[in-house]
Amino acid sequence: MASSYRLSCTLPGHELDVRGLACGYFPEGSFVSVSRDRSARLWAPSSPHRGFVEMHCMLGHSGFVSSVCIIPASDNYPRGLIATGGNDHNICVFTLDNPNPLYVLKGHRNTVCSLSSGKFGTLLSGSWDTTAKVWLNDKCMMTLQGHTAAVWAVKILPEQGLMLTGSADKTIKLWKAGRCEKTFTGHEDCVRGLATLNKTEFLSCSNDASVRRWNISGECLHVCFGHTNFIYSISAFPGSEDFVTTGEDRSLRIWKGGECTQTVRLPAQSVWCCCVLENGDIVVGASDGMIRVFTESLERRASDQELKAFEEEVSEATIDPKTGDLGDINLDELPGKEHLDDPGTREGQTRLVKIEGKIEAYQWSSSEKKWMKIGDVVGSSGATQQTSGRVLFEGKEYDYVFTIDVNESGPSYKLPYNISDDPWLVAYNFLQKNDLNPMFLDQVAKFIIDNTKGQTLGPTNTEFADPFTGGGRYIPGSSSGPVTGADPFTGAGRYIPGSxxxxxxxxxxxxxxxxxxxxxxxxxxxxxxxxxxxxxxxxxxxxxxxxxxxxxxxxxxxxxxxxxxxxxxxxxxxxxxxxxxxxxxxxxxxxxxxxxxxxxxxxxxxxxxxxxxxxxxxxxxxxxxxxxxxxxxxxxxxxxxxxxxxxxxxxxxxxxxxxxxxxxxxxxxxxxxxxxxxxxxxxxxxxxxxxxxxxxxxxxxxxxxxxxxxxxxxxxxxxxxxxxxxxxxxxxxxxxxxxxxxxxxxxxxxxxxxxxxxxxxxxxxxxxxxxxxxxxxxxxxxxxxxxxx
CATH class of the missing domain: 1.25.10.10 (Leucine-rich Repeat Variant)
Structure with missing residues (x-):
């Protein structure tokens, strides 16, 4: 076995962001992916050692597909079922031999962004409509109400009757038999993912870039930091307390013993999802539409040629410092390439160096004992407004700074925008920052799109907008006490209600x-x-x-x-x-x-x-x-x-x-x-x-x-x-x-x-x-x- 995870294979097939992954039961070693391209695909191992082949493509949603889970095998369906949730508000349930849904579950009023299955065919779904629903076969059994924002993550615990929901209201709720038993607080931003470790402990990840380990009693046992941006997905290794995470900082991170032991950078900005196969291999899906599998096994590792091509793809990616991956950049203080002669002090450490007027980002790999180039930093040339033709606002350069009048009698607001930004995320953040009605989201985003004359790398289709995360940032080719009966007025021995x-x-x-x-x-x-x-x-x-x-x-x-x-x-x-x-x-x-x-x-x-x-x-x-x-x-x-x-x-x-x-x-x-x-x-x-x-x-x-x-x-x-x-x-x-x-x-x-x-x-x-x-x-x-x- 190798000491670190390396690329095993890259699977093209989806045309847009891969938003969800789930490990399959049949065939052995398989998994299912879902995408903004409205499809779900079942991938099966193509050989004993490495590689996968698309075995089944499922269509049924009228909008992008954002979540997936496997419903375990039953007497009626010995190979199990596949459930997918989409922004058409529906859940489609598929068999493994028909591209069309076996049935469609309707009831949510907005995007179904999370799914989890339990024993006896129970299905739990979470939605932007702030509710979670419990389904059995083709019927809604109960609606879990209590969150005040989108339910981004759901999980059915091994203990029967216990369910977890994580929300954009920054809380996690524990439900028993359909009733909220406990609310977990601690995260400072949206809770995006949940993973179970055992009957009493679970993990959560958040837009606050932290991972928390909890006991179902309500105690936060440990907080892990490592990511530099939103964490979208978390998955535990089978039979282990170790886990993996992915996020908006272009990385997959492997955590062992509560510490990040490896960081794998990808040539895509948003690494939306991950799952761990039974053999320990890790599958990730990203905003470039690619699925990548990483392995510790020397047998299943990609060829040297494929590994080199992957490293080059990562090194040629462009990094926008506004994503928060690199911190504040001071051009005058950046060292030259000699700075890379000194070894790093921890896995995933990042250094920036200035080479021929260009800024390059490198990451330390503890297993390889060397600095790996992870991309060129863009938008950091030090140009002024006069030399670059860009507009300065609050000390930063932008391609555009718009003036937004919400009403005639009210104040005007400044909205800065770069063409590399997602108009939907910019609109959402603008409304949040200025405490404006979120109902203006479509109007503001359309204003941006119309006034940039099409100069936008973000999507212009509301169907693919993710107003909470900017998920549309897809860039092709880039990355009392008891009643005793006593009369309270006269004493006992007279009329006793409830005797x-x-x-x-x-x-x-x-x-x-x-x-x-x-x-x-x-x-x-x-x-x-x-x-x-x-x-x-x-x-x-x-x-x-x-x-x-x-x-x-x-x-x-x-x-x-x-x-x-x-x-x-x-x-x-x-x-x-x-x-x-x-x-x-x-x-x-x-x-x-x-x-x-x-x-x-x-x-x-x-x-x-x-x-x-x-x-x-x-x-x-x-x-x-x-x-x-x-x-x-x-x-x-x-x-x-x-x-x-x-x-x-x-x-x-x-x-x-x-x-x-x-x-x-x-x-x-x-x-x-x-x-x-x-x-x-x-x-x-x-x-x-x-x-x-x-x-x-x-x-x-x-x-x-x-x-x-x-x-x-x-x-x-x-x-x-x-x-x-x-x-x-x-x-x-x-x-x-x-x-x-x-x-x-x-x-x-x-x-x-x-x-x-x-x-x-x-x-x-x-x-x-x-x-x-x-x-x-x-x-x-x-x-x-x-x-x-």
Whole structure:
């Protein structure tokens, strides 16, 4: 083995920038590349030693292709699938034997710039629309929302259910079962790439030119510096903690033991992507449209002639000092070529020398023990404005300095521009610097293009613009506490909201089967699921509830106090709704109920209990859950469900939502507000109150029942996320049982839901319940669910 990486082969084929790479599963040693030329290509080894041949070309995007990943082999697709994301907002999924997509995933509202695959065919995508989405086969399972800028990087971790997203908002987020568990901060610019090291550690790279190593606990373990410009891509060596990076400084860098041990310069400014093959070889894609493979193996190394041609290509490249690769240049202080007689002090060290009025850049190679020319520095001749004909602005020379008037009454802004610049990047930076609306991007870029009379080396097609990085710079040929039941006003022993008398206790009649015995181990799954009817909270003592309303009404603020006639109306309402009756509540009774549930938060809980019981009446259900009333009804209850609110109010609000499912209007309301209700309800997972946990589990069960009937896979995904999160927190076995029944209902007769549940790791979460001896229904139900999984 050689001590350093050298060129193995160069693969032409793409016509524009190569923007993404992914190692393949089939054939062995293969990889896939994607490009701005709208194509994806599968490359297979052409011989045992070196070289690759284009095996398959895939077309399906209407814009440039910016990301790619391999979906692992399955029973249906034993050779795996290839997923690509593009600036047409779509994800195309290909087989290995058809140039056209097997299916197209639509849902993102902007460029899909990152993809990652996981077990059971799960796919994670990130987009400029600030969201990430989880897909299973051809369906979107859930949308991850939380970032405030483009999601540039995504990664599914080996630990089931854990996912990472990196964003232009400078943060990384850890997601479990679709919920953000942690936000990592530290990077000072856009996070562009992610790589996993093991189950608990990962790497990130950024436009701030740093690499950070993290523990999923949130701790930054190490920061690596070496690049002199944006880092676009990072990839770890298989089975190792070493890794490689590429970036805007025209380099590939190899990192071992946390240190940069080798820097390989390329004859292209933007080295967009990299991946490491199983044999340790490194594949990189760049802005010149070329794919290059580098190897440590002497067997796979390019011929001496090819190596020399590559070194000459690198040395003849032109380096723009504005890229930040070389730092500030002072012509008067630059030494001559004799400066290269002294060896370098570290791998990748750069020296500039002045030879015959020309500035050349050299880089130290530790393995070769010599200085390698990496290009000629342009735009640094020392010419003045008079001798060069260029325009000075803020001490620097430019080909153009435009005056931009944003509006007639506002100030003018100066916009400097060189013809070697990307007009889109210049426009983006100009808007950022002057705090102007980014909606002007197209207008400013078009202004530049129109006023330089075509003298631009950057692209003039919006289709190929990368407003965050200047990616269009392609130059051809260059480089609370628990509710105890104590009455907060009178002490314990009176009416207790949420007391155990209002729950279904273990050993009572099973609310799911109507039987008082929990069936034997030979029971069939349909004893428990799919659940077909809503579970409601029906236990009540109207006299106690009304008594508490009257008592607390006495200390209510004068303007909110209920009149004597209001209390009579509430008593009548309870009489109507708590007993079998054909009588319908009157409008005045409903108005008084609505007034009562708006009492101050400290004393509203008995009124909420009246609402819990009343909402089971079909007339009340329709009245409060109708289209005209839904907005006020839900928004008021959501305030009471707030995780910082009163536990009694939280508990009773959950039970009200559960009881809404008793009738169709309530079901419709709950389903239309599903995302908001479940998202807020699961925030109560940390409560130490078992009755809150039982109510939360019942809410999930009622949603599961409805979702099974309508077969809403995205809704099932959210509900599975709630079940997965709650099952880790609940201690009460009744709550656990209801979560198991909810899970069984969600995955019954739905292969997609089964796959999603497995990808979230729910099977490993619930195994502990298989060993519960009493009550028998827990282990029995658990085993039935595990069989389905």
């Amino acid at each position: 155990t008398a209002d729950t279904v206790t273990l050993g009572e009649s099973d609310p799911f089967t109507g039987k008082n015995a929990y069936r034997s181990a030979t029971a069939e799954a349909n004893i428990y699921f799919p659940k077909k009817e809503a579970v409601t909270f029906d236990q009540a003592n109207p006299a106690q509830i009304l008594g508490k309303v009257k008592e607390l009404n006495g200390i209510a603020p004068e303007e909110q106090k209920l009149a004597e006639e209001d209390l009579i109306l509430l008593e009548k309402l309870l009489s109507v709704t708590c007993k079998p009756s054909v009588e319908t509540p009157t409008a005045p009774q409903m108005e008084t109920l609505w007034k009562a549930v708006h009492l101050p938060e400290d004393i509203v809980f008995p009124a909420l209990d009246i609402l819990r019981l009343s909402i089971r009446h079909p007339s009340v259900n329709e009245n409060l859950c109708s289209d005209e009333a839904t907005g006020q009804f839900c928004s008021h209850l959501m305030k009471l469900l707030n995780h910082q609110g009163k536990p009694a109010n939280q508990l009773l609000t959950l039970r009200i939502f559960c009881n809404c499912f008793a009738w169709q209007p309530g079901q419709k309301l709950m389903m239309s507000h599903r995302d908001q209700i479940l998202s807020q309800a699961i925030e109560l997972k940390a409560s130490g109150n078992k009755n809150i946990h039982i109510a939360l589990a019942t809410l999930a069960l009622n949603y599961a029942t409805c979702l099974h009937q309508v077969n809403d896979i995205e809704g099932k995904a959210q509900c599975l996320s709630v079940v997965s999160t709650a099952v880790e927190m609940v201690q009460d076995l009744e709550a656990a049982f209801r979560l198991l029944v909810a899970l069984g209902t969600l995955i019954s007769d739905d292969a997609n839901a089964v796959q999603l549940a497995k990808s979230l790791g729910i099977d490993s979460q619930i195994k502990k319940y298989a060993a519960v001896s009493e009550p028998a229904k827990i282990s029995e139900c658990c085993k039935l669910v595990l069989n389905l999984l």
